[in-house]
Amino acid sequence: MCAKPVDTAAKSLPEGGKARRVYLQLLDGITRGTYPDGAALPAEQRLCVELGVSRVTLRRALDALEAEGLIDRRAGAGTRVRTPQQKPKMSADFSTLMPQLVQMGHETTARLLSFSYGVPPAAVANAMRISPTALVQTATRLRLIDGQPFSHLTTYVPEHIARNYSESELATSPLFRLLERSGVEVETADQSVSATLAGPEVAGHLGLSVGAPLLTLNRVVRDAEGRGVEYLAALYRPDMFKLQMTLSRVGAGDARHWEPVVNPTRAEAAE
């Protein structure tokens, strides 16, 4: 089973083309603060001269930046780098990295892309501390906010746990809830965050160009015996999802150090 790629925001700039080069140069300027959040970009005519490209090429690059939510273009008002307030539609509580899905009144939904049983990749078996020949359920889901995909999730769950819930339940409920309902005693989780590029398949599903940047999160959830009960490989659109936290500097003298400010009323969500 494979869902049709979402094409709402997909603007494909051929790699190696002039438009892609201009796109990367403007992205570089946005990232490095030459074109800071909220600021107006130079007029199109000036940008064409600065970057040595035609209006058509510039506009294709701007189309891609707009599709990825990095700029706003309004007739008569020029082009502005999007202010941070408009950008991240989702954020995660940094002290736990558990995204808060039930915030800001936005509706999130999930779409099941694939669902199967088989042996896990060696690294997944290794991280979960399960036999490399043990059967696991592998599921790939998209998570959407207001109908737009912002994360691509691949989860691995040992078969004896996964048999407690159905494919259709997985499409509608957070996996975490299903695990707890299955009697799993979740004890710890190890997480790691990094960055990668969107390959053709993921780019299609998330409505991005191939080669667009993605935030990655890998998580192994363990039970009281240290056995892996879930392995999550998550890919997030960085324009729609950020990890945020506040630290407080506490203590005195040599004992002074940073501590995360934890929001005790945070919603609990799984991915």
Add this chain to the structure above:
Amino acid sequence: MCAKPVDTAAKSLPEGGKARRVYLQLLDGITRGTYPDGAALPAEQRLCVELGVSRVTLRRALDALEAEGLIDRRAGAGTRVRTPQQKPKMSADFSTLMPQLVQMGHETTARLLSFSYGVPPAAVANAMRISPTALVQTATRLRLIDGQPFSHLTTYVPEHIARNYSESELATSPLFRLLERSGVEVETADQSVSATLAGPEVAGHLGLSVGAPLLTLNRVVRDAEGRGVEYLAALYRPDMFKLQMTLSRVGAGDARHWEPVVNPTRAEAAE
């Protein structure tokens, strides 16, 4: 002032070329677990058939993956996806996001790329809650581990604080130490993590291809009055730097929730 780009690991694949496409397809496979960490890639001959490219093209893609630390190639032993144990040379305590620079016996150094006084980008002034016309010191540094650059740091510090330390001190000491020595009473920090692509300049400094993925961290450090005393825009090579944390599930019943496991003996470092 602009340091010469490091060319040790830079393998430039022209965007749009066949080698770049193959590179992205293999990267996709590594990211999504088709070629999991530690696993052998199919033999070159088979990959050429699968991907429909010549041996020369395949090897250029493999060169780039190797240069970015994603695969190991050994004569007679084939090509393996690098295991996680070999990959991240640096990691950050996730509960604070303060990288632990003094770990694993590796030597880290810094290289000052630029140093100047001027008005900050509007978004930086806004985040720091300082006047958009106030002078700030802008410094760009590379941080290296065992001589190899892994992060590109741009910092903004209000002039009246920055005048307390010199350009050469900034090249050798973590900024955080210099701020504290300057009498700044640091109180809170707001941080946000995301992903972006390397533009031409940053790619050159970090020894990456243009368009390679980067992990980004933006941090505003504030004093007791809420005024920004430092704004940091950091870019990290994802193959050399990961954010990692362990969570523990605590409490009972409805009050059961995740809490970060904080390592109380962690080293304190600034960027």
